[in-house]
Amino acid sequence: MIPFAVFAVLMLILLARTGAHAKSAPQEEADLAELPPVEKAADHLRCAVGFQTVVHDEMTDWEPFRELAAWLEQTYPLLHKEAFCTLLEGYTRVYCWKGTDSSLEPVLCTAHQDVVPQGDEQPWTHPPFSGIIDQGYLWGRGSLDMKAQMTALLESVEHLMQRGYRPRRDTYIVLGHDEETGGSGAQSAAEYFRKKGIRFFLLIDEGGCVSEGMMPGIDTPLAAIGIAEKGYADIELECTASGGHSSMPPGRTSLGILSQTLYDIERHRFPCRFPLVTRQFLSALRPHTSFPLRLALSNLWLFKPLVMQVLSKYPAGNAMLRTTTAVTMASGSDAPNVLPVTSTGTVNFRLLPGYSIVDIESFVQRQIKDRQITYRPLRCDLPSQVTSIDSDAYKLIEKTVSQVFPDAVTAPYLMTGGTDAKKYDDLCSGICRFSPYRLSRQDIDSMHAANERISLDNIETAMRFYLQLFANLDQQATDSQS
Ligand SMILES: [Zn+2]
Incomplete structure (x- = not known):
């Protein structure tokens, strides 16, 4: 239990910090020359x-x-x-x-x-x-x-x-x-x-x-x-296995093996970060938010984990907090009754500031459990x-x-x-x-x-x-x- 005195001091700090971020008046509009029609x-x-x-x-x-x-x-x-x-x-x-x-x-x-x-x-x-x-x-x-x-x-x-x-x-x-x-x-x-x-x-x-x-x-x-701007990377993964007729299939096909890895890549997300630009974004919004949100944003030293948890639930908020992963393309064989020899899948990453292609490659490597799978970066633009x-x-x-x-x-x-x-x-x-x-x-x-x-x-x-x-x-x- 928090003693009452400590609780009271904590509340005072929270409220003082919240109040310090009140709205400021908007800039006055300057005189403008006549506009083009x-x-x-x-x-x-x-x-x-x-x-x-x-x-x-x-x-x-x-x-x-x-x-x-x-x-x-x-x-x-x-x-x-x-x-x-x-x-x-x-x-x-x-x-x-x-x-x-x-x-x-x-x-x-x-x-x-x-x-x-x-x-x-x-x-x-x-x-x-x-x-x-x-x-x-x-x-x-x-x-x-x-x-x-x-x-x-x-x-x-x-x-x-x-x-x-x-x-x-x-x-x-x-x-x-x-x-x-x-x-x-x-x-x-x-x-x-x-x-x-x-x-x-x-x-x-x-x-x-x-x-x-x-x-x-x-x-x-x-x-x-x-x-x-966030960075951009496409990684193509490839899995090769024996082909043949689908009437006598092996336990797993190259597409099945690859799909497991694609699923793991999607499931094991990059960790949440709180980059400076996102902190500055929230800081600018803070005076204009409702009281509970303002309280939380004014006291990130205490509420940061909660704010990150809430934000990451929304795709737009999540994208501000982490390097995102999207499995976007996959292909196997050309016909429904033909086993794929080579299957490929593409994953698109959007990199937070501070991340590089090395981080993306080591993340992908960690998810590859099967030796039949290889990968190659197709395109990478740094943040x-x-x-x-x-x-x-x-x-x-x-x-x-x-x-x-x-x-x-x-x-x-x-x-x-x-x-x-x-x-x-x-x-x-x-x-x-x-x-x-x-x-x-x-x-x-x-x-x-x-x-x-x-x-x-x-x-x-x-x-x-x-x-x-x-x-x-x-x-x-x-x-x-x-
Ligand atoms: Zn444009």
Whole structure:
């Protein structure tokens, strides 16, 4: 039994720590220049969606990319006159918009032109590449991921150029051409900058957004800014055994033996960790949570095991706490009555910061009990660097997000999916991943699925974000020099 005095002191500590994390007032919205007209921006996005820039691992049709390139040059004439454009691998576009002060570190804004295939056309309300505007939304593959962000950026730059504006910092724009297949466009752009010795103060790419109801216990809209990305690894396992007719089978087939190992890999999960980025995410949410949750989050020294246990019950929470394992593919023989000689299975891992392929391989080795099974890594991308929330770059993005979404609580977070941003890891310590939209669950679920769409409000908001970002970048450059 805890003596009453100790209990009372403990309660006082808990309450004091909980109270210390009360809500702070949101940032005031700065005065903004006039926005580009949303009707025109929506019409441009409609055209951009119309180019079927679908990438495949093999056999991509590059003709729509050539058409998109010609359209970009026609639609954004000042950009193509004032910002020098370099083509890499034929389709990745690197623009350099010279700033007024070359002594300052430049900024990089990235987007990708490519989209995933439409999938089955039947569930689409409107044809997948129509860009039709209906019910306040623009519908089509790539509208959300991420042609709206690409065109909002270009509209904003063209608009600022029309007004004779030049940023303080050199501003680079990279429009990649194969992000969805994890291709080499962004890699080539990074190599291009590396050769020129260019490093960036800030890199902004697609990422988190503003959403509601995504985290249990939080009613306030949440603006999640990606400061890191998990790593990615595919491991293929193979089992070989004797084949033959299935009418006289041995005790176990190669597929049966392999399945046991795949099951063990799934069952023996990686241990839960509490990485810094997840602690920072929860810390940012803390003042906006209900009292019991705030009590627990304010006193992780006591409640950490409980918080981890609760979070790990949800797939999204679990992904923030551990290197995840997903058995995704398997194959045996070609016919139901033929014993498989060779069976294969693939496991996909998403690595927390701090993990490497060595950790994945030793985990897989521990689960392999049968000598007939071999494995080989197919692909491995390490987790990204983690951007410091104390960096000027993060603070600038956080401020911009707070100004454009004054009702939202901003929080740094660990992205479980991949972006092109990771390719620039060694060129910038201020990488932030944010898509300046307010999205519902339904909107988010439309990404890479049928009925992908973006609201007209979001098209306008995205332009407001970029204009505010340019204004804040200039202000920050001035402040840093004074
Ligand atoms: Zn994307």
